[in-house]
Amino acid sequence: MTCNEEMIPDINPAIILREEFDDWAILFDPDSNTVFGINPIGVIIWKCIDGRRTMRDIMKMLHKDLDDVPEDAGTHLNEFIDDLVKRGLASYTNL
Amino acid sequence: MSLMKTPRSLDLEITSRCNLRCRYCSHFTSAGDVRDDLPKDKWLQFFQELNSCGVMTLTLQGGEPFCREDLKELIEGIVLNRMRFDILSNGTLITDDMASFLSSTGRCNGVQVSIDGSIPTTHDVFRGKGNFKRAINGIEILRKYNIPVPVRVTIHRQNVRDLDDIAALLLEEIGLPSFSTNSATFFGLCRKNTDQVQLTAEERSLAMKTLIRLSKKYDDRISATAGPLAEARDWLVMEQARKQGEGHMPGRGYLSGCPGPTSKLAVRADGVFVPCSQMSHIELGRINKDPLKEIWQNHHELKRLRERGNIPMSEFEFCKGCGYINYCTGNCPAVAYTITGDEYHPSPDACLRRFLSQGGVLPDEELSLENG
Numbered sequence: 001m002t003c004n005e006e007m008i009p010d011i012n013p014a015i016i017l018r019e020e021f022d023d024w025a026i027l028f029d030p031d032s033n034t035v036f037g038i039n040p041i042g043v044i045i046w047k048c049i050d051g052r053r054t055m056r057d058i059m060k061m062l063h064k065d066l067d068d069v070p071e072d073a074g075t076h077l078n079e080f081i082d083d084l085v086k087r088g089l090a091s092y093t094n095l
Numbered sequence: 096m097s098l099m100k101t102p103r104s105l106d107l108e109i110t111s112r113c114n115l116r117c118r119y120c121s122h123f124t125s126a127g128d129v130r131d132d133l134p135k136d137k138w139l140q141f142f143q144e145l146n147s148c149g150v151m152t153l154t155l156q157g158g159e160p161f162c163r164e165d166l167k168e169l170i171e172g173i174v175l176n177r178m179r180f181d182i183l184s185n186g187t188l189i190t191d192d193m194a195s196f197l198s199s200t201g202r203c204n205g206v207q208v209s210i211d212g213s214i215p216t217t218h219d220v221f222r223g224k225g226n227f228k229r230a231i232n233g234i235e236i237l238r239k240y241n242i243p244v245p246v247r248v249t250i251h252r253q254n255v256r257d258l259d260d261i262a263a264l265l266l267e268e269i270g271l272p273s274f275s276t277n278s279a280t281f282f283g284l285c286r287k288n289t290d291q292v293q294l295t296a297e298e299r300s301l302a303m304k305t306l307i308r309l310s311k312k313y314d315d316r317i318s319a320t321a322g323p324l325a326e327a328r329d330w331l332v333m334e335q336a337r338k339q340g341e342g343h344m345p346g347r348g349y350l351s352g353c354p355g356p357t358s359k360l361a362v363r364a365d366g367v368f369v370p371c372s373q374m375s376h377i378e379l380g381r382i383n384k385d386p387l388k389e390i391w392q393n394h395h396e397l398k399r400l401r402e403r404g405n406i407p408m409s410e411f412e413f414c415k416g417c418g419y420i421n422y423c424t425g426n427c428p429a430v431a432y433t434i435t436g437d438e439y440h441p442s443p444d445a446c447l448r449r450f451l452s453q454g455g456v457l458p459d460e461e462l463s464l465e466n467g
Binding site: 014015016017018019020021022028030031033 | 177
């Protein structure tokens with residue numbers, strides 16, 4: 001599954017975001033006992049996912065909050081959220 | 096060194112009660128042996144804070160956790176607040192109903208059960224008659240429900256010659272993947288019964304030699320972070336460094352044996368935060384009153400413990416003239432405290448020079464180092 005701009009991601013409510021050192025973090029799934037490391041940008045994206053915002057909305061927020069967002073950021077955002085979905089950490093609500 | 100924003104895990108003494116009175120119990124008569132257990136609703140309130148702090152795992156201990164009549168409700172609170180859990184137990188109160196419940200949560204990392212003998216005589220001598228059979232039965236029930244059972248063997252004067260048979264029972268007959276070892280240590284009731292339970296230098300030498308051999312025989316399925324097996328491995332490294340005349344070893348020559356609380360914290364049965372279950376005399380605050388994050392990041396006692404590793408061994412009169420001073424770490428601060436009254440002192444129990452002066456003998460070097 002590859003996402004598009006209208007898709008609305010939502011986090012798996014069982015997942016814990018642990019902000020550990022500096023702005024780095026892990027996502028912990030207590031059911032599977034697995035952890036997934038994310039960088040500071042990943043943390044910002046995770047916090048934007050609320051089950052209401054579309055991918056386009058999230059992209060807009062990144063542009064608003066961050067300087068020097070690269071041109072291919074949309075592709076990276078799609079890949080990141082697809083990865084979260086594959087790992088069971090998030091899902092798309094409007095499929 | 097960077098510090099995590101909150102601890103990843105906590106050790107919770109959910110009860111001070113126990114159905115046994117093992118003669119080397121680290122809990123009874125320690126500062127953690129408090130009169131009143133915190134009621135269920137206080138723990139459940141605390142679990143909500145742990146959820147918001149991103150705590151991942153709780154280790155339920157005591158006392159004996161299965162003495163709590165409301166244990167299931169506490170565990171439901173842990174699951175509801177997105178955490179996993181382990182339990183430390185003597186294994187004697189485990190029932191089918193409880194094991195089935197633990198399994199159904201999908202969040203139980205395991206139940207550690209203490210087994211100190213291959214036969215009732217060596218297990219029950221300090222744990223009480225009938226408890227070997229009960230503990231083995233507990234292990235069988237847990238395994239029936241696919242709950243991991245990391246068995247812990249505490250070595251003492253009455254089972255030090257039973258280690259071959261204990262390993263055979265646990266690894267061959269029962270078929271556990273592994274087990275861990277330690278030894279009766281100068282905590283709690285052991286302080287009163289030390290002559291009966293704590294290994295002499297000669298027995299410690301025997302335990303080290305036997306465990307190194309068994310660890311090799313069973314492909315490293317026997318582990319230890321303390322006690323004779325851990326000591327044998329550590330002391331052999333120190334002895335080799337001394338013989339080779341190494342000036343310094345990285346991270347050694349200082350009180351670096353314990354980095355202090357860097358990823359976990361503990362709570363006594365009365366709800367008081369402490370750095371570790373074995374240092375329950377250091378009170379850091381109270382749950383549901385003092386925020387965990389604030390204590391973790393800013394409490395002066397924790398900061399001081401985390402800087403313990405900067406204290407050079409050369410500062411101590413106890414270490415003067417020791418040939419191992421540059422290779423030693425001072426080991427466990429909690430043992431140092433119970434023996435000397437000062438956690439900022441090397442642990443005399445872990446002193447290689449003292450062990451050798453008491454007639455202790457290190458195991459064969461080639462065998463030990465070959466075995467990691």
